[in-house]
Amino acid sequence: MKYISTRGTAPALSFEEAMLTGLARDGGLYVPESWPQMSTAEIAALAGLSYEEVAYRVMRPFVGETFTDDAFRGIIERAYAVFGHAARCPLVQIEPNHYLLELFHGPTLAFKDVAMQLIGQMFQVSLSRSGRRVTIVGATSGDTGSAAIEAFKGLDAVDVFIMYPHGRVSEVQRRQMTTPVEDNVHALAVAGDFDDCQARLKDMFNDFEFRDEVGLAGVNSINWARVLAQVVYYFTSAVSLGAPHRPVCFTVPTGNFGDIFAAYVAKRMGLPIERLVIATNQNDILHRTLQTGAHEKAGVRPSISPSMDIQVSSNFERLVFDLYDREGGAVAQLMDALKTDGRFDLSQGALARLRDEFDSGRVSEEECSAAIRDGFASFGEVLCPHSATGVKVAQDHLGAVPMITLATAHPAKFPAAVKDATGIHPDLPQRMADLFDRDERVTPVDNDLAAIEAVIRKARA
Numbered sequence: 001m002k003y004i005s006t007r008g009t010a011p012a013l014s015f016e017e018a019m020l021t022g023l024a025r026d027g028g029l030y031v032p033e034s035w036p037q038m039s040t041a042e043i044a045a046l047a048g049l050s051y052e053e054v055a056y057r058v059m060r061p062f063v064g065e066t067f068t069d070d071a072f073r074g075i076i077e078r079a080y081a082v083f084g085h086a087a088r089c090p091l092v093q094i095e096p097n098h099y100l101l102e103l104f105h106g107p108t109l110a111f112k113d114v115a116m117q118l119i120g121q122m123f124q125v126s127l128s129r130s131g132r133r134v135t136i137v138g139a140t141s142g143d144t145g146s147a148a149i150e151a152f153k154g155l156d157a158v159d160v161f162i163m164y165p166h167g168r169v170s171e172v173q174r175r176q177m178t179t180p181v182e183d184n185v186h187a188l189a190v191a192g193d194f195d196d197c198q199a200r201l202k203d204m205f206n207d208f209e210f211r212d213e214v215g216l217a218g219v220n221s222i223n224w225a226r227v228l229a230q231v232v233y234y235f236t237s238a239v240s241l242g243a244p245h246r247p248v249c250f251t252v253p254t255g256n257f258g259d260i261f262a263a264y265v266a267k268r269m270g271l272p273i274e275r276l277v278i279a280t281n282q283n284d285i286l287h288r289t290l291q292t293g294a295h296e297k298a299g300v301r302p303s304i305s306p307s308m309d310i311q312v313s314s315n316f317e318r319l320v321f322d323l324y325d326r327e328g329g330a331v332a333q334l335m336d337a338l339k340t341d342g343r344f345d346l347s348q349g350a351l352a353r354l355r356d357e358f359d360s361g362r363v364s365e366e367e368c369s370a371a372i373r374d375g376f377a378s379f380g381e382v383l384c385p386h387s388a389t390g391v392k393v394a395q396d397h398l399g400a401v402p403m404i405t406l407a408t409a410h411p412a413k414f415p416a417a418v419k420d421a422t423g424i425h426p427d428l429p430q431r432m433a434d435l436f437d438r439d440e441r442v443t444p445v446d447n448d449l450a451a452i453e454a455v456i457r458k459a460r461a
Contacts, residue, residue, distance in 0.1 A: 001014075001015060001032055001033070001036075001061065001062055001063070001064040002014065002032075002033045003015065003017075003018040003030040003031065003032055003033070003224060004030065004031060004032075004033055004328075005024035005026050005028035005029070005030060005328065006024075006028040006029045006030075006031060006317050006318060006320070006321040006328060006331050007024065007026045007027055007028030007328045007329075007331055007332040007335070008026070008028070008327070008328015008329055008331070008332065009026040009028075009328065009332075010024035010025045010026040010028060012033070013030065014064060014065075014066065015062060015063045015064050015066045015224075015225075016066040016126055018030040018224050018225075019066075019119070019122060019123075019126070019223065019224065019225045020123070020126065020132075020134065020217050021217070022205065022216075022217055022218030022219070022220070022222055022223045023202065023205040023206075023218055023222050025208070026332070027202070027205075027206060027332075027335070028317070028328065028331070028332070029222055029224070029314070029315070029317055029318050030224045031224065031318055031321060032062060032224075035265065035268040035269055036061035036062065036269060037269060037270050038058070038269050038270045038271075039270065040244045040270070042057070043235070043239065043243060043244040043270060043271065044239075044244055044245070046058075046235060046236070046239045047239050047240075051080060051087060051088035051089065051232070051233075051236055052073075052076045052077055052080055052088075054232060054235055054236050054239075055076050055080075055118075055229075055232045056072065056073055056076055058231060058232050058235050058269075059072075059076075059228055059229070059231070059232065060072065062228050066126070067122075067125065071125060075118065075121040075122055075125060076118065076121075078121050079117040079118040079120070079121045080117065080118075082106065082107050082117060083105045083106050083107075083113070083117075084105045084106075084429070085102070085105040088105065088114075088233075088236075089101060089102065089103055089105070089114065089233040089236060089237070090102050090105070091237050091240055091241070091404070092381075094375075094379040094381055094391075095378075095379060095395075095398075097398060097399075097400075097401075097402050097403060098394060098395070098398060098402075098403050098405065099237070099241070099402065099403070099404045099405070100381065100387070100391075100404075100405055100406075100407045101233060101237045101404050101405065101406050101407060102407045103233065103406060103407060103408055103409075104384075104407065104408065104409050104410040106147070107147075107150045108143070108146040108147045108150050108176055109409060109410035109412065109413055109428075109429070109432075110142075110143035110146070110147060110307075110408060110409040110410070110413065111143070111230075111259065111406065111408040111409065112143045112144045112146075112147035112148075113147050113150070113151075114229055114230060114232075114233065115147075115225070115226040115227075115228075115229035115230050116144070116147035116148055116150070116151040116219065116226070117147075117150075117151050118225070118229045119151060119219055119223070119225050119226060119229065120151030120152050120155070122225060123136075123152070123155075123157075123158065123217075124155060124157070127157040127158070128157065132157065132215065133157045133158070133159075133215055134157065134158055134159075134215040134216070134217040135158075135159045135160075135161065135214040135215050135216055135217065135456065135460065136148065136152060136158055136159065136160045136161070136217050136218065136219055137160075137161045137162075137163070137201060137204060137216060137217075137218060137456065138160070138161070138162045138163065138201070138218065138219050138220050139162075139163045139164075139194065139197035139198040139200070139201040139220055140162055140163070140164045140169075140177075140194070140197070140220075141164075141165070141168075141169070141194040141255060141256075141306060141307045141308070141309055141310060142164070142169040142170065142173040142306050142307040142413075143173065143307050143408075143409060143413075144162075144219075144220060144221070145162035145163075145164050145173075145176075145177045145187070146173060146176035146177050148160060148162060148219050149162060149176070149177055149180055149185045149187075150176075150180075151219075152184070152185065152219075153180050153182040153184065153185045154182045154184065155184065156184075158184060159184050159186075159214075159459070159460055160184060160185045160186065161186045161188055161455075161456050161459070162177055162185075162186070162187055162188065163188045163190045163197040163200065163201065163445075163452065164177060164187065164188070164189060164190065164194075164197065165189075165190055165192055165193045165194050165196065165197055166189040166190060166191055166192075166444065168193060168194070168302055168306055168309065169306055170306060170413060170414050170415075170416070171436075172412065172413045172414070172415070172428070172435065173306075173413060174187075174440075174442075175435050175436065175438065175440065176435070177442075178440035178441055178442045179435065179438035179439065179440055179441075180441075181441075186441075186443060186455075186456075186459055187441065187442045187443065188442075188443050188444075188445050188452065188455060189442050189443065189444045189445065190445055190446075190447055190452070191444070191445070191446050191447050192447035193300045193309065194255075194300065194309055194310050195297075195300055195310060195311055195312045196447045198220070198310075198312060198314060199312070200447065200448075200449055200452055201218065201220065203449045204216060204449065204452070204453065205218065207449070207453070210453050213457075214456060214457070214460060220256075220314070221256050221257075221258030221259075221314065221315055222314050222315070226258060227258055227261055227262050227265065227315070227318075228262075228265075230258070230259055230262035231262045231263075231265050231266050231269070234250065234262065234263050234266040234271060234273070235266060235271060237404050238266075238271055238272070238273070238404070241402050241404070242402075243271060243272055244270070244271070244272050246272070246402070247272040247273065247274040247401050248272070248273060248274065248401060248402050248403075248404055249273065249274050249275045249276070249277065249397070249399075249401050249402065249403045249404070250263050250273060250275075250276055250277065250403070250404050250405075250406070251277040251279055251390050251391075251393055251394035251397065251403060251404070251405045251406070252276070252277070252278065252279060252390065252405075252406050253279040253280075253281075253305070253308060253386045253387065253389045253390035253393075253406065253408055254278060254279065254280070254286070254308065254313075255280070255281075255283065255286075255307060255308035255309065255310035255313065256310055256313050256314055256315055257278075257286065257313040257314070257315035257316040257318075257319065258314075258315040259406065259408070260276055260278055260358075261315045261316075261318055261319055263276050264276060264319060264357065267357075274401045275358075275359055275397070275401070276357060276358050276359070277358070277359045277360065277361065277393060277394060277397050277403075278290070278358055278359070278360040278361070278393075279360070279361055279363065279389050279390045279392070279393035279394070280308060280360065280361070280362050280363070280389070281303050281305045281308045281309070281362070281363055281364075281365075281368065281385075281389055282301055282303055282362070282363075282364055282365060283298075283300055283301060283303065283308060283309050283310060283311055284362040285297065285298065285310075285311050285313060286313055286316065286360060287360040287361065287362040289316075289346070289354075290354060290355060290358060290359070290360045291360075293345055293346045293348075293351040294343060294344075294345050294346075295316070295334075295338065295343060295344050295345070295346065296342060296343035297311045297312065297338070297342045297343065298311060299311065303365060303368075303385075304365060304368060304369070304385045304414070304416075304417040305368060305384075305385035305386045305388075305389055305414075305417075307386055307408070307409070308386060308389070312338070317331060317335060319354075320334060320346075320350070322353075323346070323350040323353050323354060324347075324350055359397055360393075361392070361393030361396055361397070362393075363388075363389045363392045363393060367392055368385050368388050368389055368392070368417075369385075369417070369420065369421040370392075370421075371383065371388035371389070371391055371392040372385060372388045372417065372418060372421035372422060373421040373422055375388060375391055376421075376422045376424070382411045382418060382422065382424060382426055383407065383411060383418075384407070384408070384409040384410065384411045384413060384414050384417075384418065385414050385417045385418075386408045386409055386414075387405070387406070387407040387408055387409065387411075390405040390406055390407070390408070391405050410426070410429075411426040412426040412427060412428045412429070443455055443459075
């Protein structure tokens with residue numbers, strides 16, 4: 001299995017190379033040369049298996065010769081041993097024909113743990129084997145950062161720097177990033193929004209001198225391994241509801257498009273997904289793209305669902321690559337237009353393909369609060385604002401086919417929004433009860449590439 005860039009000019013890489021590289025040198029994102037297929041019989045055979053065994057069977061075709069079978073099984077077992085639920089990603093029915101997929105049972109209470117714990121184990125095995133040392137730099141709108149720090153803290157071969165938008169994450173999210181005591185992890189509070197953090201991250205990858213100097217690696221959702229790990233729970237949840245003999249639909253609250261792109265990958269592999277529904281908050285570039293065909297930035301407005309406060313949805317480029325028949329040159333032109341003009345327009349053919357695969361919905365701040373309140377009153381679930389966004393959009397798209405909505409974070413990560421809507425203050429799990437008593441370590445930094453690179457160089461010295 002080789003991996004190619006969405007912009008067409010970077011060399012093809014192995015899985016291990018793509019994982020450690022992150023962003024391609026032509027600015028594109030890595031995707032497999034082709035989508036592995038699972039037969040109806042192979043999908044049916046997943047029924048009743050452990051999450052770890054399903055993960056092995058779904059991901060094995062993508063990793064090639066990077067790991068032996070035994071080594072890969074060990075990586076998976078270690079990754080999910082830290083999860084607080086035996087099913088890892090359990091499914092809960094909330095309404096007739098409507099189910100919640102709980103993805104918040106990992107160590108930092110968010111769906112990012114599902115991928116990040118796996119990546120941490122894969123990096124550890126790969127770097128130990130090669131003797132390499134890398135510098136992981138990530139941009140986060142809240143959850144990726146804490147998941148990355150949790151996965152990589154204390155590892156000898158890795159330095160971790162996480163950029164987050166100062167003042168635009170919840171207090172729980174911030175403290176999960178700023179309170180770890182390990183010397184190899186660093187939280188950088190950037191004066192800007194998430195799109196600024198993400199842009200500086202891409203700038204760093206395109207500064208080849210700095211990139212090579214520090215051994216730069218990325219674990220944002222631009223990293224293919226992140227997307228791959230998320231493909232698994234679409235299979236486990238769909239099979240539990242009768243797939244492949246019964247189709248399902250998914251609603252995914254998303255800002256950066258990585259999680260719902262993983263569902264698209266599952267569908268390409270053969271999972272019978274009838275519709276994929278994108279749920280956005282007021283930062284609704286993805287919803288507007290489906291409605292109009294124009295992918296146009298409109299500025300980020302802070303919300304009670306901060307992990308979706310994004311206007312540059314990086315993983316959408318991976319989908320655009322397929323919408324344009326994998327023509328890297330066409331994708332490069334569109335991404336250049338987005339950078340210079342703040343927008344691009346999908347061709348009629350690409351827009352038709354997009355609408356064939358996806359539906360979408362937008363949720364206002366008031367609707368999100370109402371969905372949190374109604375979710376508790378109607379079916380006894382305390383929802384985080386991102387999960388509530390998904391539930392509200394899903395309810396507008398319910399039909400004869402079972403709908404699975406992704407519950408992406410524990411409500412205790414966003415206590416203010418939940419309490420305002422329900423009057424209930426969601427408590428952190430006992431293992432995190434002292435989070436607000438721990439000392440914080442954080443470095444404020446300007447939204448400036450040179451300033452951020454200087455901080456990283458100094459910390460590594």
